Amino acid sequence: MSKAKKQKSAVEWLDEGYHLAESGELEKGIEYFKKALEINPNYGMALNNLGWYTAQLTGDYKFALKHCKKAIEIDPNNYAAQHSVGWAYRGLKDYKNAIKHFKISINKPDPLHYTDLGLTYISLEKHKEALDCFDKALQGDKKFYKAWNGMGIVYLNLMNYEKAIECFEQAIKFEPQYKQAWINLGEIYIELGHNKDAIKCFKHIVEKIDAKDSDVWFELGSCYSRLSRYKNAIKSFKKVVEFDPNNSTALYSLGMMYGKLEDPAKGTEFVKKSLEIDPENEDAKSVLKLLNLIQENLKNKI
Template structure:
């Protein structure tokens, strides 16, 4: 290549990136670095070019970090590091990079917006709100910052203000799909299904590639008791986007919908019942107002009344269960103190459904893997809107444990492949996409690692609605890892803990297992990298290759 001035080489590289000539961009960057190895601008451009190539995030980040180290006064280099760290899911490090960038240049609204996004992912909604407001102070027309301000306000429970932000973003930029999607999410959250349907359909009209809108619209249709329409929508979405795991999960969930038959074994779970009873006896003072979410049979509400509550308000979304609970409460003589409301908890209002905010808040929303769909969102709403700041919360926290699992007999049907010489893989679509139940006291299995702590949850405080981290799990036995077995402790209060690892035959939860798509052979001394995380739907474990 003919020697050119450094500035010309960098300009040529930027033009090559713009026309998606990545090979050409790399040649210009390499020549620029050959001429001046310490040129921060060339390092920065090399990192951007490598990132555009895809699949080489760590290599790209290395160049960006070197550029930032060579020129510590350039805010753009720090911002680029933050953007890539954010894309990699390293939100704490991204926030630190954005902080450094704002300290160097506080007048760039885009950087403040980026910092707000990182803080929002870390669950720091108030700090994120301040960043978005600062972004708009220096760049008033930044529509994404208006939209993101709405997200920060929504996370803090300021739903009306959040709606104003989303509506303003949509008004100023009618084709801004995020605003319409967020309005749909907000409408769904407040149970305005007609509006939610309208906004999600509009988001899909604006951008047919807005994948989350398909799953959200299907959820709205499902909640409106339109299962055939929801199924058709999801089937179409999966045909459009065959590699989208979230849409596939939503489709599988719709296909596997069934009557909640677990209510009967649940009320027969002696250890679970006694843990709730002990916690309520310790928490409830005479005359307290107790709020319970998820009435079911009415058992926990009656425990609260028996413990001395002056009044118990409990809600149940399924009409048949609500009706049964009313009758059960009456038969046990508690009708004067237990009020069963056939609503979602997010529809309850203080002054209408509750005379005042509750003194004690009890729920049993967990499933076999601890975290049930929408559970964190429901708990957050209750803390913000329905219970006193000093209210006692049952359960107060949870810890999830796991271990590498070898379990051939269950792995054969998770997923379904060949059975008795026949290809039954098409039948696998009817298997629930969630984690499977396993009974570690009865199902033949081996642990190929020591148990480890996977996740901690504090139900008394606001937590991020999504989080993930990387674990290195040491292998202690030779075998084949089929997945992760996991279980949990529910900390009812400081003295009472329910252990889902119990081997009792009445333990209705048993334990959970996340089976990998392909088995992994291991030997002692190996370390298996696994991503563990959660969102508003489920906990997951994924091997990292």
């Protein structure tokens, strides 16, 4: 007779689920946390991980609150769950409760917990308190890129662009694949009128990190447009439409670019598509009028 297959314990389901979720397989990891809870319904870390990763996947912060709060009821010293509850409250824009739980979570110092507390202070425009949190996070781990990014956001809000750039560059140095820091850096360069530098940031994202981010493709197209590089802008805006077909702004932007290249007929096609999606879009209506005028002027030249 063959031996019966050994059943996994709740701890094993939790550990395997955690590694799956952290490697990007969120749905499979969530199923493993549920398996752990079938064995032990009061398993605090399984409740916490189920709430945290489900909200990461779906944005359902209320679901996270329900499960992570239950984990705290079982063990008030579950600092990971205290952090998760704070994070969920921040997602719901309940900053007072978010701060309350983040402050409990940092009883066990953790760079992520300090960083999330700092980000909550940013939402309340409490820049001094935010910087203090990021400093403490970096005291625990000077390479913690999310804290560098948070610090950069504070300096960006304070319009200290030089310091903000330094912080975002530190974030990228320690985690080259951290998309948000690249986006923030690109936005600063746009604010400063340095479109060529912004293009480098956004190109890095679509070439090395996330080729399907329609918002980044739009920013890239806008930078090319400001530099009068209309053919490059068209390629970028077409990428936006590829990944977000109902993006009316990208569609009428394509119309504008074709107008710049004196191809108003092609431009009109895109603007009409834009107006099919959003008939009340006044910007698209203005572009359509402009394209009609360009077309009339071209006819008069013949």
